[in-house]
Amino acid sequence: MAAISRSRRPLALAAAVAVALGAGALAVTSASAAEAPLKDYELTWGIKQSYRSYVTGMAAGSFTPADGATQAADNGAFTFAGGTGTYDSDTHAVRLGFAGSLKIASKLHGFDLTLSDVRFDSGAAEITADVTSGGTTQDDVPLADVTVTRTMTGMETKLTKEAATVLGSASYEGAAGDPLTVVQKTPPTQSPSPTGSPSSSTSPSPTASTSPKPTGSASSTASPSASQTTSPSASASETGAATQGDIADGTLGWGVKQSFRTYVVDGPAKGRITASGGATQASGNGDFTFTEATGTYDTDADTLKAAFKGAVNFKGHEANGSYGLDLTLSGLTVELDGGTGELTAYVESLGKTSDDVVLAHLTAGSSDLKAEDDVVSLDDVTAELTKAGAQAFGGFYTEGTVLDPVDLSVALSDDAQLPDGDGGSGDGSGTGGSGDSGTTSGTTGGGTTGSTTGGVTGALASTGSDVPTGALGAAAAVTVAAGAGVVLAVRRRRQA
Incomplete structure (x- = not known):
């Protein structure tokens, strides 16, 4: 060759x-x-x-x-x-x-x-x-x-x-x-x-074959049966008392930010929110639930890393079949060490993608990871927007902004029973209001799609008391997608 x-x-x-x-x-x-x-x-x-x-x-x-x-x-x-x-x-x-x-x-x-x-x-x-x-x-x-x-x-x-x-x-x-x-x-x-x-029978035998496998190399796990028999999670399911191993399952509850959801569905964006790939949204434009966690835990060291399935898409500012806002978060991962850590995600905005963006710094109420019935649950974990997260939202939310709290539950064994979540029913598709009423038509499956033909209209102040004085994070995606003209139109309307 x-x-x-x-x-x-x-x-x-x-x-x-x-x-x-x-x-x-x-x-x-x-x-x-x-x-x-x-x-x-x-x-x-x-x-x-x-x-x-x-x-x-x-x-x-x-x-x-x-x-x-x-x-x-x-x-x-x-x-x-x-x-x-x-x-x-x-x-x-x-x-x-x-x-x-x-x-x-x-x-x-x-x-x-x-x-x-x-x-x-x-x-x-x-x-x-x-x-x-x-x-x-x-x-x-x-x-x-x-x-x-x-x-x-x-x-x-x-x-x-x-x-x-x-x-x-x-x-x-x-x-x-x-x-x-x-x-x-x-x-x-x-x-x-x-x-x-x-001569192939006497071909050189490289010493690389006897060198240690690099950390994370999948070549050492080419046989799924071998990796399963040595998986730490196997010992956890057998004894029910392992202090470290693989996460068997889990859910993540997070709303991103309530004012953001309001802006997309009820506010000027006149858009919709769609959860997919294993994620759901609670009714009434509620929080999101991401599922099927995988990762590792160590309750002695109080460390945990869990990745969750599911994606959520925010879409709005439709004009002539194009959207000024089209933002998707997926691949959410939570990593904690002694009660503090990070929330990362895969961010896509109208074709522009960013991998493993650290969206938020996390602070749990306790530094201890305690398991009850082989389940570790953490409620109301504080999430503060990072610099990278602020950039992902175009800078309209500032670094340090408090986002919605995070609820986390992971099963440490196959037999563990996770608590019931608040996930929405159906396909989790949020819909915009109809016309100028600004009301929510619900986020449960089967809801009719509201109007998405409206431009950048309405006062941002009407989207909630915790809306930033500049513009909401959703407008950041408008900046990326539609250019400065749309955002200038928003700013000029606010000044008027």
């Missing part, structure tokens, strides 16, 4: 990779034998964690590995096995191609693509793959630049412009991808079909 003509790492780095491959590879000296065959490799890469959360969460889609490719449990990283290729003793480059394919699809968001023929080239320092979409296949699409290391484990990746096109968002260009690991499997574990070269 010809080397891909992209920027190459210094020769010293390539030589370090050669050391990792062992002395056998360096023993090849003749020009005709400059490339030594390699086999039995596997590549583990998750593309990007927030992208996986988006596909299975807000997009209600799926990943389907096939033909030898696998995915780690809990929507983890992907492993492509059966890797074969060559080591070039002149350039010290490792070039490998892997078996398996990965289908990524969402009917809700209208995408269906397949990655196959995944390749890694240490000389070009990149990952490529064939991409099939709409019946057309593009060969050798560069997906990520790789910071190649000697052991080829836990290597940093950076998504390319082409990857951003494949994944459907320009914001992915230059973003940090998941770490990449390329190792040789031991023949007893898996014996891929030989390449037919007699």
